[in-house]
Amino acid sequence: MVFSSALIENAVNEFAKLPGIGKKTALRLVLHLLKQEPAQVEIFGDAMTRMRRQIKFCKHCHNVSDDEVCTICNAASRNNGVVCVVESIRDVMAIENTQQFHGVYHVLGGIISPIDGVGPDQLNIHSLVERVKAQQITEVIMALSPTIEGDTTIYYLSKKLKETPVKITTIARGIAFGGELEYADEMTLARSLTNRLPLENYLQQGK
Numbered sequence: 001m002v003f004s005s006a007l008i009e010n011a012v013n014e015f016a017k018l019p020g021i022g023k024k025t026a027l028r029l030v031l032h033l034l035k036q037e038p039a040q041v042e043i044f045g046d047a048m049t050r051m052r053r054q055i056k057f058c059k060h061c062h063n064v065s066d067d068e069v070c071t072i073c074n075a076a077s078r079n080n081g082v083v084c085v086v087e088s089i090r091d092v093m094a095i096e097n098t099q100q101f102h103g104v105y106h107v108l109g110g111i112i113s114p115i116d117g118v119g120p121d122q123l124n125i126h127s128l129v130e131r132v133k134a135q136q137i138t139e140v141i142m143a144l145s146p147t148i149e150g151d152t153t154i155y156y157l158s159k160k161l162k163e164t165p166v167k168i169t170t171i172a173r174g175i176a177f178g179g180e181l182e183y184a185d186e187m188t189l190a191r192s193l194t195n196r197l198p199l200e201n202y203l204q205q206g207k
């Protein structure tokens with residue numbers, strides 16, 4: 001792609017770094033911004049900068065938040081005794097969209113994957129164990145992808161939580177998930193949350 005402006009080229013290159021955005025789409029977006037009033041483009045740029053600079057992660061569940069504690073952990077209507085363990089904030093969004101879960105979350109920030117160099121220490125596992133020990137948590141629901149990495153993580157977490165009296169369940173397995181939680185449709189996800197199983201049953205199913 002040949003540009004007659006380094007400014008345009010720069011902007012196109014930045015957009016093209018985003019996932020799913022090729023050079024052509026990047027150029028279309030930049031040309032669109034070029035048609036806007038400068039003040040409008042400033043609002044756009046400012047929203048990105050502020051989002052990145054000011055975002056916080058909830059000190060309880062590691063979900064994204066504007067404050068120290070996220071709106072879910074802070075809500076009086078939520079059951080703090082039921083913790084749903086998920087891989088990422090996208091999974092929180094997917095489960096929230098079902099409107100069927102009224103507990104709280106714990107975002108691991110990934111799953112154990114030796115191939116990708118992700119071990120337990122890089123994940124928010126210690127804080128989960130501490131949380132279960134310190135608070136009145138009755139149930140931990142493992143809502144992780146039905147993959148080898150997901151199963152490994154569930155197994156590791158269940159060992160870590162063994163010394164606590166907490167009940168561990170997993171979302172129902174074997175439903176057409178399409179691999180990852182965030183891609184499951186709301187109905188499927190809601191059903192697999194409702195039909196969750198005790199951990200022992202889940203491990204038997206996997207054999």
Ligand SMILES: [Zn+2]
Pocket residue numbers: 058059060061062063069070071072073074
């Ligand atoms: Zn939170």
